[in-house]
Amino acid sequence: MSPFELVEPRSLHAAIHLLDPDDASIRAIAGGTAVMLMMKAGVFRPRRLVSLRAIESRFSGVETGPGGELRIGALTPLAVLERSAVVRREWPVIARTLATLSNVRVRNVATVGGHLAHADPHMDLPPVLSVLGARVTIAGPAGERTVPVASLSTGYYETVLRRNELITTLTVPLQGRKRAAYLKCTIRSADDWPALGIAVALEMDGAAIHDAGVVISAATDKPTRLAAAEAVLRGASLDEATLARAGEAAAEGLDIVGDAHGSASYKKQLLRVYLGRAVRAAAKGAA
């Protein structure tokens, strides 16, 4: 690790102006759990790190806004979100997802904004937030813009964020009648990066599925909506045949490559199986 400049601005405005749209060796650091690993591995050699820990405290915290939507400051540690009473009550799928996200040491330090901006496709929250219709507010020199979480990531470690933009707030609409679940499958240890993540949000109409949102993560290079599976589920009754058809629809045509977690054909099998399990879990409201 070679020497670098570490700056700790006192405001978001100052932080944004310490970043450089054209210099990849200048980056913001929040919890640092991902950045430090990349620095230790030598794949990221910073010239300057802009620490966000001293900016205005309003960028950290969990509150509900007008219409009951959830607003989460980007600097909120994942563990704070996990323990938040309102999250547990109104968005239980988020709290349950966080309980198995990496490990407690990471959750205590890593932040919501950093988690989303890092855009490792193995991360747990992006698929869940995508099916819940969440959006992020992004601040840059020219002001603010809002982007759905579902279109934040553009590829492995890549997002729509410019180098001098920062996520400031995550907003999650009320879950309302939506029942949601997230299941992940790890291949090596339980706390391994997942081979596959599946988030499902359902609106049920009695025993039938009125509407469905399905997003896969980890097995693809960015969280990906499974529109074909959604189409099979929409309006169908929740039975084995439907789930099998939805699983086939999901696996078919999806570009999955083999890696250390498993071959492509095995991961497609996992997708077929976990899709049905996630839909059932969502319908039960149990996961």
Added chain:
Amino acid sequence: MKRPTQPTETPQVGRSVPRLESQQKVTGRAEYVHNLRLPGMLYGKIFRASVAHGRIRRIDVSAAQAVGGVYRVVTSDDIRTLLPEPYYGPAFHDQPILAIDKVRHVGEPVAVVLASDPHVAEEAAHLIVAEYEELPAVFDEVQAMTSKAIVHETLKPAGTFPDLKHLKGRTNTNVALDFHLRRGDAERALATADHVFEHTFRTQQVMHTPLEPFVSVAEPRESSLTIHTASQSPSFVRIELARLLGWPENRIRVKVPFLGGGFGAKLYVKLEPLVAVLALLTRRPVKISLTMEEQFFTLTKHASTFRIKSGVTKDGRITSRQCEVWWNGGAYADIGPRVTQKSGFTAPGPYDIEHVAIDSYALYTNLPPAGALRGFGIPQLVWAYESHTDLIARALKLDPIEFRRKNILREGRPQATGTPMQDAAIDKVLERLGVLLDWERPFDRGSGTVRRGRGIAIGFKACISPTTSVAMVNVSADGSCIVYCSTVDMGQGSDTAMAQITGEVLNLPTEAISIVHSDTDVTPYDMATLGSRSLFHMGNAVRLAAEDARAKLRALAAEVGLTAETPIADVFRKKYGMQAGNVIGTGSFIPSYTPPDYATGLTPNATPFWMVGGTGAEVEVDTETGHVRVARLVNVADVGTPINPKIVATQLSGAAIMQLGFTLFERMDFDAAGQLRNASLAEYKIPGLLDLPREMVNEAVVAEQRTGPFGAKGVGETGTFGVSPAIANAIEDAVGVRLTSLPLSAEAVYRALRAANGEPLPEE
């Protein structure tokens, strides 16, 4: 911590004394080499080979040398100005301190950058450029037998150990050692057997993963060197450095505080020769701390292939067995040849078999070196012979426990070497497993996509021999007591055990006794902390030393006209007129041993004691994904009479959990060019709390090792023996598929299920 000091009549042995160092450790006050900083110290960063096998054409260190703050860049050329033959190793002097002429595995140390700032050293190391003429490489242990790629042009046996003396220099071979055992006529017996079974099993290369990576510091003095090192074998480090430097032992001092885990990785010499020569070249203290990633290139556990063939009678008696084992030793022999022989002779398993043939080969390949890892080769062997045993029982429609009951080695019966079994409670371990698993009761076999099964496995191990331990027990004038021994407490609780043994002899509370950690200028010789030998060997030496001190105290009391019951402080006061003086008891222990006959591998006395371990597993298999969940893991062992029952239980569970990782998912993943693809804890996963079996039972059977200290023997490795085959046997019991290679990954199970259904999953 408040510690009692008054004499006690309470038995100290057999008491679950909390570990003496626990408070120091959990409050961050325990001493580790990682925390050591010396004035003027330089930090070394190693530049490593990027090819698996290559002749070094050129090493360009100019850019590294030019980095501000770099003190010096060192290659083997510099080392050879000091040592003409800078090769080390316990079995072969085959490992250069830094690569000379050739590199033999990816990650081999090639050069070192020294700087006062470790980050500068690291940065500069990135700037070194090496050019290689790539040579054909060999990675598979069976292919290495006949490969044209030769890892070492000539073999250089060390002859350090008496039983490896027959190793002689050979050329044009990758076979570092071939061990052969013949008892009876296995070939003929197989030809006439009612049933013959043959299977081949494989294990993968894995890593010890001590959470404290390797670290060593060398401190040059006027005419001596002090080495501070995280080593399991301080005495060996001293002797090997003395040999390399041509110095007498007393000019090298080796100090070892606590270790953050060892598991067989930190044995013999590792970084010590490198920091020693760097300190001598620079006349400054030099420290090298490896990263977790670098550990993968330092020492690993042997991958192996084991072909096993058995002849069995109609009624289920095993009459003959042929074992061929190939050990993938990697680029340097380390202790591999000893694994090949010392574990090799137990390859037929804990069974009473009349006709036995064993061929066990230590192979050089172009992978990172392999050595001992918690079991010294035994888990690889048990994996094969207990999978094989289960397959035979299934084929003959015999109950797995009943089949074993018919065939196990019982007290007094000759093991493969001809050595009669003594104090080896194989039968008790087997029977207790049956009880703890409720074997006779109906078993819930699951339903739907979750199928349940159960399996057992038993294994045994001989303790390496002959090895020596020496101890001193010092009783001060106030009656307090200090034990000097070179056993290294790397988490196994040896300090506590040695204090318990001393306390038992001297009627002192364990908590009142101090242990002096390894310091070769202070603590006497010990072969090493390895192979579950310390409690038996050092325990016996400490017991003898304490008994010697007790006899001397009694003599002192008699000399000054006091009874043996007089408080010790009063005896010293009467002798010296004040609180002065001390009594030093010494003890030295080496068990008897008869080396095996070179031609037949037979010996009447192969080991000072046998370790026996068995595991029962109940598993749940997800038939749609192949995921295996261990619902219940039962570990039963013969550890003799436990000195500290709580530590025995945690040693059994720790070993079993470690082996669980090697069984289910740990694997060093090499590509076709010998590059390791998962050299980090992000990609090489070890079991965490969430991976534990839902229920675990860890139990020692009632037993006694009559030659051990207070009936005890070693336990550090025993929990590893049966885990892998018990789980594979349980998987077959659950879903009817048999896996013959480790790890038993979910994908491997699922593929086997699909293949069994005639719908194999496409390869990609």
